[in-house]
Amino acid sequence: YLLDKKNELKYRTILTKRQMIETHILPYFGEMLLDEITAEDIQYWQNQMYEKNYEPTYLRSIANQLSGMMNHACNIYGMQTSPYRKIRKMGKADANRIDFWTFDEYQRFIQEMKDDPVYFPLFETLYYTGMREGELLALSLSDFDMSGNRLHINKTYNRIQKRDVIDTPKTENSVRTIDIPNFLKEEVQEYVKKRYGFPENQRLFPIVARTLQKRLKRYEKQSGVKPIRVHDIRHSHVAYLIYQGVEPLIIKERLGHKDIQMTLNTYGHLYPSQQKKVAEMLDNKR
Numbered sequence: 001y002l003l004d005k006k007n008e009l010k011y012r013t014i015l016t017k018r019q020m021i022e023t024h025i026l027p028y029f030g031e032m033l034l035d036e037i038t039a040e041d042i043q044y045w046q047n048q049m050y051e052k053n054y055e056p057t058y059l060r061s062i063a064n065q066l067s068g069m070m071n072h073a074c075n076i077y078g079m080q081t082s083p084y085r086k087i088r089k090m091g092k093a094d095a096n097r098i099d100f101w102t103f104d105e106y107q108r109f110i111q112e113m114k115d116d117p118v119y120f121p122l123f124e125t126l127y128y129t130g131m132r133e134g135e136l137l138a139l140s141l142s143d144f145d146m147s148g149n150r151l152h153i154n155k156t157y158n159r160i161q162k163r164d165v166i167d168t169p170k171t172e173n174s175v176r177t178i179d180i181p182n183f184l185k186e187e188v189q190e191y192v193k194k195r196y197g198f199p200e201n202q203r204l205f206p207i208v209a210r211t212l213q214k215r216l217k218r219y220e221k222q223s224g225v226k227p228i229r230v231h232d233i234r235h236s237h238v239a240y241l242i243y244q245g246v247e248p249l250i251i252k253e254r255l256g257h258k259d260i261q262m263t264l265n266t267y268g269h270l271y272p273s274q275q276k277k278v279a280e281m282l283d284n285k286r
Contacts, residue, residue, distance in 0.1 A: 017065055024049065024062045025069075034073045039086040042066070043209050044158045046090040047134045050231065051156065051169060055265070056098075059091025087213075088229055098266070100235040103243070105225045112223045119215050121191040122205050123233070128184050130237030130255055133209060133230045134158060135174075138166050141192060142200040149185050152177050153256065159208045166203075174256040235267075242270045 028045045029037055045066075049059055067089065070082035092098070101109065106127055113120050126136050131153055138157035145152070154175045158165045169175055192198045212230055220227050228236075234255070241251055248271075252263040 020062050020065050025066055029066075034070060035079050037070075037083055039083040040159055040208070040210060041161075042083055043087055044160055046087075047132075047156070047158060047209070049090055050132065051134070051171065051174065054091075056092035060089060060093055061091070063089040063091055098235045099226075099228045099232045100239045101225060101228060101233070102236075103240050106236060106240075108223045109219055109225050112219045117191065117194060118205065118207075119219075121187045122212075123216075124184055124187050126230070126233050127237055128181060129153075129178060130234050130241075132156070132174075132234060133212065135169075137203065137205060137207065137209065137212070139204040140201050141198060141204060143204075144185070144188065146185055146189065149180055149182055150177055151180050157203070164203075169256075171256075171258060173258050176253065176256045178254050238267050239270055242267065 028048070029041070032041075046063070049062060054062075063084075067082070067084045070079070070084050073079040074082055110120065110123060110127070113123065122136070125131070125139070126133075129136075129151060134156035135153050136157075138155040143152045143154070144150075154168070155166050156169050156174075158167065188204075192204075209230070216230055217227070238251055238255070241254075248260060248263050248267070251267070252260050255263065257263045
């Protein structure tokens with residue numbers, strides 16, 4: 001009986017892995033040889049997976065399948081190196097753990113680039129909007145309503161086989177309009193002002209994800225803050241809002257989550273416990 005149960009569990013595990021490969025890996029890499037896949041291709045694929053709003057642990061499981069294939073090709077079939085070793089795996093092994101900077105850490109980081117005419121407004125936009133990396137890199141000046149201090153997020157950027165590709169987001173909820181602070185609007189305006197005649201529909205920050213990641217690492221090292229991913233700046237934005245007492249529903253709308261449950265599942269543990277206040281309220285009402 002125990003042997004049958006063990007074999008059944010093993011069979012189900014194999015089916016799950018096969019389903020992940022067929023659903024999430026083959027549609028992107030099925031026409032490519034393993035040694036043709038670059039770190040840039042994997043970064044694009046991970047961005048696409050993040051857009052689907054899967055649980056962090058599920059994303060990590062998907063990533064492990066592709067990483068495992070590449071490691072097998074290196075160990076058995078003589079592939080020189082796995083491109084996955086150059087980038088950080090998506091998702092989390094522990095769903096309740098997220099990496100983020102405190103506001104003080106972010107201030108230390110951004111002070112190191114205060115004189116950088118491109119990356120200062122770029123990281124300010126990323127931190128104070130909580131937008132995704134692909135959404136940031138797809139931004140154009142036409143997405144800003146400067147008179148109303150609002151930002152329309154309606155597209156995402158990817159780099160596919162050395163070509164810039166602008167797509168619509170994978171989910172309807174990702175299309176959203178958020179309010180931005182006045183100082184951020186002014187920083188963007190100052191950035192554009194220094195580029196006389198900047199086209200309305202041109203990408204505001206014409207760089208690729210890999211370059212952004214390298215610049216992040218450079219300034220992390222200079223400022224001495226703990227290392228995080230570009231995507232974790234989105235988490236840092238949320239952590240700061242929670243510290244300021246912003247309610248989950250507002251955060252959900254700002255991030256473009258499908259529903260409030262997704263927001264609570266990801267960030268609920270960051271909210272301070274209100275149990276003591278509830279007990280005091282009940283005492284006072286008695």
